[in-house]
Amino acid sequence: xxxxxxxxxxxxxxxxxxxxxxxxxxxxxxxxxxxxxxxxxxxxxxxxxxxxxxxxxxxxxxxxxxxxxxxxxxxxxxxxxxxxxxxxxxxxxxxxxxxxxxxxxxxxxxxxxxxxxxxxxxxxxxxxxxxxxxxxxxxxxxxxxxxxxxxxxxxxxxxxxxxxxxxxxxxxxxxxxxxxxxxxxxxxxxxxxxxxxxxxxxxxxxxxxxxxxxxxxxxxxxxxxxxxxxxxxxxxxxxxxxxxxxxxxxxxxxxxxxxxxxxxxxxxxxxxxxxxxxxxxxxxxxxxxxxxxxxxxxxxxxxxxxxxxxxxxxxxxxxxxxxxxxxxxxxxxxxxxxxxxxxxxxxxxxxxxxxxxxxxxxxxxxxxxxxxxxxxx
Amino acid sequence: xxxxxxxxxxxxxxxxxxxxxxxxxxxxxxxxxxxxxxxxxxxxxxxxxxxxxxxxxxxxxxxxxxxxxxxxxxxxxxxxxxxxxxxxxxxxxxxxxxxxxxxxxxxxxxxxxxxxxxxxxxxxxxxxxxxxxxxxxxxxxxxxxxxxxxxxxxxxxxxxxxxxxxxxxxxxxxxxxxxxxxxxxxxxxxxxxxxxxxxxxxxxxxxxxxxxxxxxxxxxxxxxxxxxxxxxxxxxxxxxxxxxxxxxxxxxxxxxxxxxxxxxxxxxxxxxxxxxxxxxxxxxxxxxxxxxxxxxxxxxxxxxxxxxxxxxxxxxx
Numbered sequence: 005x006x007x008x009x010x011x012x013x014x015x016x017x018x019x020x021x022x023x024x025x026x027x028x029x030x031x032x033x034x035x036x037x038x039x040x041x042x043x044x045x046x047x048x049x050x051x052x053x054x055x056x057x058x059x060x061x062x063x064x065x066x067x068x069x070x071x072x073x074x075x076x077x078x079x080x081x082x083x084x085x086x087x088x089x090x091x092x093x094x095x096x097x098x099x100x101x102x103x104x105x106x107x108x109x110x111x112x113x114x115x116x117x118x119x120x121x122x123x124x125x126x127x128x129x130x131x132x133x134x135x136x137x138x139x140x141x142x143x144x145x146x147x148x149x150x151x152x153x154x155x156x157x158x159x160x161x162x163x164x165x166x167x168x169x170x171x172x173x174x175x176x177x178x179x180x181x182x183x184x185x186x187x188x189x190x191x192x193x194x195x196x197x198x199x200x201x202x203x204x205x206x207x208x209x210x211x212x213x214x215x216x217x218x219x220x221x222x223x224x225x226x227x228x229x230x231x232x233x234x235x236x237x238x239x240x241x242x243x244x245x246x247x248x249x250x251x252x253x254x255x256x257x258x259x260x261x262x263x264x265x266x267x268x269x270x271x272x273x274x275x276x277x278x279x280x281x282x283x284x285x286x287x288x289x290x291x292x293x294x295x296x297x298x299x300x301x302x303x304x305x306x307x308x309x310x311x312x313x314x315x316x317x318x319x320x321x322x323x324x325x326x327x328x329x330x331x332x333x334x335x336x337x338x339x340x341x342x343x344x345x346x347x348x349x350x351x352x353x354x355x356x357x358x359x360x361x362x363x364x365x366x367x368x369x370x371x372x373x374x375x376x377x378x379x380x381x
Numbered sequence: 382x383x384x385x386x387x388x389x390x391x392x393x394x395x396x397x398x399x400x401x402x403x404x405x406x407x408x409x410x411x412x413x414x415x416x417x418x419x420x421x422x423x424x425x426x427x428x429x430x431x432x433x434x435x436x437x438x439x440x441x442x443x444x445x446x447x448x449x450x451x452x453x454x455x456x457x458x459x460x461x462x463x464x465x466x467x468x469x470x471x472x473x474x475x476x477x478x479x480x481x482x483x484x485x486x487x488x489x490x491x492x493x494x495x496x497x498x499x500x501x502x503x504x505x506x507x508x509x510x511x512x513x514x515x516x517x518x519x520x521x522x523x524x525x526x527x528x529x530x531x532x533x534x535x536x537x538x539x540x541x542x543x544x545x546x547x548x549x550x551x552x553x554x555x556x557x558x559x560x561x562x563x564x565x566x567x568x569x570x571x572x573x574x575x576x577x578x579x580x581x582x583x584x585x586x587x588x589x590x591x592x593x594x595x596x597x598x599x600x601x602x603x604x605x606x607x608x609x610x611x612x613x614x615x616x617x618x619x620x621x622x623x624x625x626x627x628x629x630x631x632x633x634x635x636x637x638x639x640x641x642x643x644x645x646x647x648x649x650x651x652x653x654x655x656x657x658x659x660x661x662x663x664x665x666x667x668x669x670x671x672x673x674x675x676x677x678x679x680x681x682x683x684x685x686x687x688x689x690x691x692x693x694x695x696x697x698x
Contacts, residue, residue: 043498050495051509057567058513060535061524076538192420205414206407215421218429222627222679224655224672226432228439228665232446233432253424284413313517315630320660331519331630338523339637345527352520359515367508370515374571375578 065350066150072346083149087123096123097142099132107145118142151346158347159354162325163336169325171351174333181247181318181329182311188251189258189307190300196254197262198288202274219256223316231320246321247314251307258303261373265299266292302373305366312359330355439669446663457670467671469646470654473558474626477650481562482621486614489569493576494602507577514570522634525564526551551635554647561631561648572617579610611694619686626679627652651675 064072067081074082086093087109094109099120108120108130120130120142134141162170199205200212234246269292277287293300318332328336334351363370403411415422440457442450461467496507513521528535529550537547548556583606591601629652636642641657642649649657655675659668 040500043495043500044502047495047498047500047506050492051506054510054513054567054570056535057524057528058516060528061520064527073533075533076541077533077535192424195417195419196421199414199417203410203414203417205410206403207411208414211418215425218425220623220679220683221429221433222623222672222675224627224652225436225676226429228659228669228672229432229435230428231659232435232665233427236446250424250428252420253428254421255424259421284417288417309515313519315519315633319633331517334519334523335634338526338634339639348523349527352523355520356516359517360512363512363515370511371574374574 061349061356062353064346065154065353066152067154067346068149068151069344069346080148081150082146083151085145085147085149089121089123089126094121096145098145099130099142100139101130108142110142154346154350155354158344158350161347163328163333163340164325167325169328169333171330171333171354173326174328174330175354177244177327178312178329178331181244182308184244184248185251185311186304186307188248188253189255189303192252192254193258193262193303194293194296194300195288197259197266198292200259201263201266202271202287202292203284215256215259219260227320234321241321242323242327243321244327247311247317258307261303262296262299265296269295298369298372301366301369305362305369306373308362309359436669436672439666440673441670442666444664444666444669446665450666453666457667458674460667461670461674466646466649466654470649470651473647473649474628474651476558477561477628478622478625481558481565482618482625484562485565485569485572485621486617488566489572489617490576490610490614492569492573493580494606496573496577497580510573511570514568514573516568518630519634521564521568522631525560525567526635529560529563552644554645557635557644557647561635564631572621575613575617576610579613580606583609608695611690612696615686615690615694618690619683622682622686623679626675629653629656 063079063081068083070084071078071082085096087096088094089109089111094111097108097110097118097120098105099108106122109123109126111119111121111129113119113134116135117131117133120132121128122130132141159171159175162168162173200208200215230246230250235241238245240246240249273291274287277291282290313331314329315331315335318329319335322328322332325333325336330351334348334355337348337351439450441452441454443453443456444450492510496503496510500506516524529537531537531547531549531552534547534550536550540547550556550560587605587609588601591605596604628650632648632650632653633641633656635648636653641653641661651671652675655668655671658664658671
């Protein structure tokens, strides 16, 4: 231990004067301020990459049909200002008149001629030819305006107007599928995970390796026979059953997640119950499950996320629009020849809202779940 | 042989297997275990084992779903290796595996380091970085189609502001995949969270010791943090690779259903071409052969990554 001499570069061990200490403190403060400003600048810059697309989706959802295709686009939604004359709303224009630019309402525009009136004096009609030579005589007055009607219009419209299936129907279908998927997942995975976590029986570890190795199996390998089984053999095509039923038969991810949690419950509690003559089923349902609400919440949230997001399953099994889910309906809407971007973004926003709500209610659960499935082992 | 009647042997089936050396307790515990495992065991046979064997069998047949499969031996596999589109699809997928996955890991790690800085509003930043990852895939893809619209899209508008003429993105075969990579980076919040939890597990004592030895921030990152999170990098690499080989929904949405792979097959990924073969051309046997090749590729790459990484990952304890 001979070389234990501290020598911090740049500092001397001579007794520091009051002034030295002061400047050092100020230097450190300056450095901290600089570092924190730099950190915030970086965090904000990178953060805008995550936030801006999201904000753009919501802002687009509020734009009018003309505004959405304006080039270059503006951030905030604009619409033509309107004035009410005799109980009816008419668009407002900036009109070039001999007396300068006036704001007139256009009662009607026909073959290039507009009938303008002064909103203050709507009796006198002023007809003006809109295009005079190279000069445009009137420009619409625009103002910031959020078009809320896009939401009901998009939702009522559905992906293919006229087939009687609106996005409300898709929304309901998604909810039904998510509900039963969650139910099946909770019912089927818990006993399996309990067996792997707490029961001792020959072949357990081998079976555990088997279930883990199924995680590596790409869906494409089983997809075709499963499709033929459900669609052709069982006749479940165009129903929710192929999407719901498999959830009732456990899966590797949730079994693993639950097992990791069950293993943290003190063995002594179960042993004490065993001494008192409780069966394994009783220990499982009356001791382990009630202690597992955090992990059950995680599974619920993640299964909801999975079922709500799932695209391939509905694409394979659902054919008629009245059975579409939100994911499938949105894709169908996008696949039409004419894309109505503002309504599409409105529907996408509605599709996203339940997940955002779920996130803010269960933020800790989300993060915990990702860590549990992600980091260890 | 006294009980030589063959039905006598059937009785054995009623008892659990490999009985002689099992005690009664073992037999009972085995039965109980199987009872608890029943949901998974049934599911495993019905939705994993049977479909695996069936698709392996289909891969050696010509199967159009309506008629019974017709055995053709290795014909599907031979045909695949002569199929130009198969190579296009494989190439597109490898492009994403080789470029998008490592890029995503690198960017996620940097974001996690940023989010680990002790600044005011840290929790807020974390939410902002994480939220896009839970936006449904279809909604996110459509949003990026809109953002990357060549004429009125936000991205090209912003690029024009700094004097860059943006590409045609999803309409340009050279830019469609980079567009999809952007979409992937936008939704990397899950990976960031995994890295972030790894960063928080790095022992503070180790960092302080290095600080005392005069290591600067960059040296501490390079010599301590990166080796300490290497198991997480391996995990993210393997799951990212497996996921990328199955990349489907985003590409399907880009194709708008009727134009899978557009533009010019640049988004014809492996799983998209497989889907096309199975459900649009109804070549179920051909698609099954593709699925098994995919499985083998994933299996081999996973084993390879695990073997190679043995030397590069650090496991504490």
